[in-house]
Amino acid sequence: MQAGAHPQVSGGDDLVAARRAHRMRQVRLYAHLLMRSPTSVVGMVIVGLFFLLAAFGPWLVPYPADGAGAVNMDRMLQAPSAAHWFGTDEMGNDIFTRVILGTRVSLQIGLVITLGAAVIGVPLGVLAGYVGGWVGGAIMRLTDLFLSMPGIILAVAIVAVLGPGILNAVIALTLVWWPGYVRLMQSKVLAIKTEPFIEAARALGASTPRILFRYLLPNCVSPLIVKASMDMGAAILGAAGLGFIGLGARAPTPEWGAMLSVARGYLPEWWWYAAFPGLAIYVSVLGFNLLGDGLRDILDPRSQSA
Amino acid sequence: MNQTSATARPASIEFGPTVYHVSRGSHGEAVEISDFDLWYGAKQALFSISMGVEAGLVTALIGPSGCGKSTLLRCLNRMNDLIDGLRIRGRISVAGQDLYAPAADVIAIRKQMGMVFQKPNPFPMTIFENVAYPLRVDGIRHRAMIAETVERSLRGAALWDEVKDRLHESALGLSGGQQQRLCIARAIAGTPEVLLMDEPCSALDPIATAKIEELIDELRGQFTIVIVTHNMQQAARVSDNVAFMYLGRLIEYGDTDTVFTAPKNERTQDYVTGRFG
Numbered sequence: 327m328q329a330g331a332h333p334q335v336s337g338g339d340d341l342v343a344a345r346r347a348h349r350m351r352q353v354r355l356y357a358h359l360l361m362r363s364p365t366s367v368v369g370m371v372i373v374g375l376f377f378l379l380a381a382f383g384p385w386l387v388p389y390p391a392d393g394a395g396a397v398n399m400d401r402m403l404q405a406p407s408a409a410h411w412f413g414t415d416e417m418g419n420d421i422f423t424r425v426i427l428g429t430r431v432s433l434q435i436g437l438v439i440t441l442g443a444a445v446i447g448v449p450l451g452v453l454a455g456y457v458g459g460w461v462g463g464a465i466m467r468l469t470d471l472f473l474s475m476p477g478i479i480l481a482v483a484i485v486a487v488l489g490p491g492i493l494n495a496v497i498a499l500t501l502v503w504w505p506g507y508v509r510l511m512q513s514k515v516l517a518i519k520t521e522p523f524i525e526a527a528r529a530l531g532a533s534t535p536r537i538l539f540r541y542l543l544p545n546c547v548s549p550l551i552v553k554a555s556m557d558m559g560a561a562i563l564g565a566a567g568l569g570f571i572g573l574g575a576r577a578p579t580p581e582w583g584a585m586l587s588v589a590r591g592y593l594p595e596w597w598w599y600a601a602f603p604g605l606a607i608y609v610s611v612l613g614f615n616l617l618g619d620g621l622r623d624i625l626d627p628r629s630q631s632a
Numbered sequence: 633m634n635q636t637s638a639t640a641r642p643a644s645i646e647f648g649p650t651v652y653h654v655s656r657g658s659h660g661e662a663v664e665i666s667d668f669d670l671w672y673g674a675k676q677a678l679f680s681i682s683m684g685v686e687a688g689l690v691t692a693l694i695g696p697s698g699c700g701k702s703t704l705l706r707c708l709n710r711m712n713d714l715i716d717g718l719r720i721r722g723r724i725s726v727a728g729q730d731l732y733a734p735a736a737d738v739i740a741i742r743k744q745m746g747m748v749f750q751k752p753n754p755f756p757m758t759i760f761e762n763v764a765y766p767l768r769v770d771g772i773r774h775r776a777m778i779a780e781t782v783e784r785s786l787r788g789a790a791l792w793d794e795v796k797d798r799l800h801e802s803a804l805g806l807s808g809g810q811q812q813r814l815c816i817a818r819a820i821a822g823t824p825e826v827l828l829m830d831e832p833c834s835a836l837d838p839i840a841t842a843k844i845e846e847l848i849d850e851l852r853g854q855f856t857i858v859i860v861t862h863n864m865q866q867a868a869r870v871s872d873n874v875a876f877m878y879l880g881r882l883i884e885y886g887d888t889d890t891v892f893t894a895p896k897n898e899r900t901q902d903y904v905t906g907r908f909g
Binding site for chain 2 (some may be wrong): 456457459460462519522523525526527528529530531532533536
C-alpha cells in the first residue's frame with residue numbers, strides 16, 4: 327500500500343463544506359418555492375400569527391380577567407367599539423380578549439390530537455407495511471373499522487361514555503384520528519420497502535430497527551408533515567364542533583366552539599358575539615389548510631403542477 | 633366421487649428427475665439445498681429443488697423468465713422474508729447451518745452472503761462510505777482498519793485505480809459499470825462466504841459487462857459465487873457449474889461444459905441452443 331496515495335479517512339473539510347453548501351441550496355430552493363406560491367405564504371403568516379397569539383395572548387389582551395369568566399353586568403352585550411373591538415358577551419366579558427385567549431386552547435387541542443394520533447398511527451402503519459402478514463392484515467382491518475364510521479359521530483359516542491370536557495373531547499378525537507396515519511404510513515412503507523437502497527441495506531445485514539429508523543421513517547417524513555398540518559385545522563374544527571354541541575370545552579373556558587354554542591342564542595341582534603369566534607375558527611382552519619397545501623408542493627416535487 | 637387431489641391442480645408437465653452431471657461434493661459444498669419447495673400464496677414457485685453449490689466455484693442459474701431462479705437466489709439470504717404469503721418447505725444450509733431454522737439469525741446469515749443486484753444500487757453517500765457500510769453496520773470504529781478494508785475491497789473489485797483520488801466524492805457520480813463494481817466491493821467488504829449476483833450485468837453496456845465478467849473470474853476461488861443470468865454466453869463464459877431451471881423445477885445441473893455441449897434433457901437442449909426462452 328502506498329502510504330502517500332492513501333486518502334485521509336476523516337473525509338476532510340471539503341466534505342463538510344460540500345454538505346453545508348448542499349443544505350444552503352436546499353433552504354434556498356424551499357424558500358424560492360414557498361415564495362412562488364402566495365397562498366402558502368398566506369397560510370404560513372396566519373399560522374405564525376396564531377402561534378404568536380397563543381404564546382403571548384395573556385400579555386396582549388386588554389381585559390385578562392375576562393378570560394376566566396368575570397361578571398360585568400354593567401357592560402353586557404355591547405356592540406364593537408374602541409374599548410371592546412369585538413364587543414362584549416352576555417356576562418359583559420370582552421369578546422376580543424376571549425377570542426385571543428381561545429387561540430391557546432384551540433392550538434393546544436389541535437396539537438395534542440394530531441400528535442396523539444400520529445404517535446398511535448405511525449408505528450402501527452409502519453408495522454402493517456413492513457411486517458405485513460396476518461399482523462398487518464389485523465391492523466388494517468381494525469383501521470378500516472374505524473374509518474368506516476364518520477369520525478365526529480364516533481367521537482360524540484366516546485365523549486358520551488367518558489363524560490363531557492376538554493380532556494375527554496381530546497381523547498375521543500385522538501381515538502378516531504389515528505387510522506388516517508396508519509393508512510398513510512402503511513402505503514408509504516409498502517412502496518419504499520422494496521426500493522433498491524432498502525434492499526441493499528438489508529442484504530448487507532442492516533438490522534430491522536436500523537432500516538426502520540435510518541431509511542424508512544426519514545423517507546416518510548414529508549407526507550407526515552403535510553398530513554399533520556392539514557389535520558391541525560381539522561382537529562381544531564372537530565374540537566370546536568364538540569364544544570358547540572356541549573360535549574367539549576364549556577363556559578367559562580374561552581374556547582371558540584363553546585362560545586359559539588352560547589352565542590347562537592343571541593343571533594341575529596347581537597351578531598358580533600357569534601361572528602368573531604366563528605371567524606377565528608374559520609381563519610385558523612383555513613391557515614392550516616393553506617400551509618398544508620403549500621408544504622405538499624414544496625416537500626414533494628412530484629406533486630407539483632406545471 | 634373418488635376424484636380427490638388430482639383435480640385440484642392443473643395438469644402439470646412431467647419433467648422426470650433432475651439430471652445431475654457433477655459428482656456432488658467434489659469441492660466441498662458451500663450451500664446445500666435439499667427438497668426445497670416455495671409458495672407465493674397458493675401458487676407454487678419452486679418444486680423440490682435439490683442441489684449443492686460447490687465452494688469456491690461460480691455457479692450460474694439459468695432458465696427462462698419466471699422459472700424461479702431469482703426466487704431461489706433470494707432464498708439463499710432470506711431476502712424473500714417480507715413477501716406476504718410466502719411459505720417454504722425443505723432445507724437450505726450454508727456451512728452446515730440451516731438458514732430457515734427457527735433460531736437462525738437472519739442478520740448474521742445476510743452478512744455471510746454478499747449480494748449484488750440487477751441495477752447498481754449504491755447508497756447516496758461517498759464512495760468510501762459505501763464500501764465501509766458493512767463495517768459501520770457491525771459497529772467497527774477503527775479508522776485504519778476501515779480504510780484498509782475499503783482499499784482491499786476496491787482493489788478486489790478492480791475499481792481502486794479509477795476511484796482512489798475521489799474516494800470522498802458521491803458514489804452516484806460514477807458510471808453504471810463503476811457503480812456495479814462499487815456494489816461488488818461493498819458486498820465483499822463484509823468478507824462473506826458466498827456472493828449472490830442477481831443478473832448483475834443486465835443494466836450495463838457490453839464493455840462494463842466484460843469488466844464485471846473479468847472481475848467474477850478473478851473472484852473465483854476467493855468466494856463461492858452464485859449468479860443468475862439471462863445471458864447464455866455469459867453463463868458459458870463465467871461459470872463452472874450451471875443449473876437449468878424451468879417452471880420452478882431444477883431440470884439439469886452439472887458442470888458448464890457438459891450442460892452446454894451435451895445436455896441430457898430435451899428442454900435444456902432447446903434452451904441453451906436458443907430455441908426458446
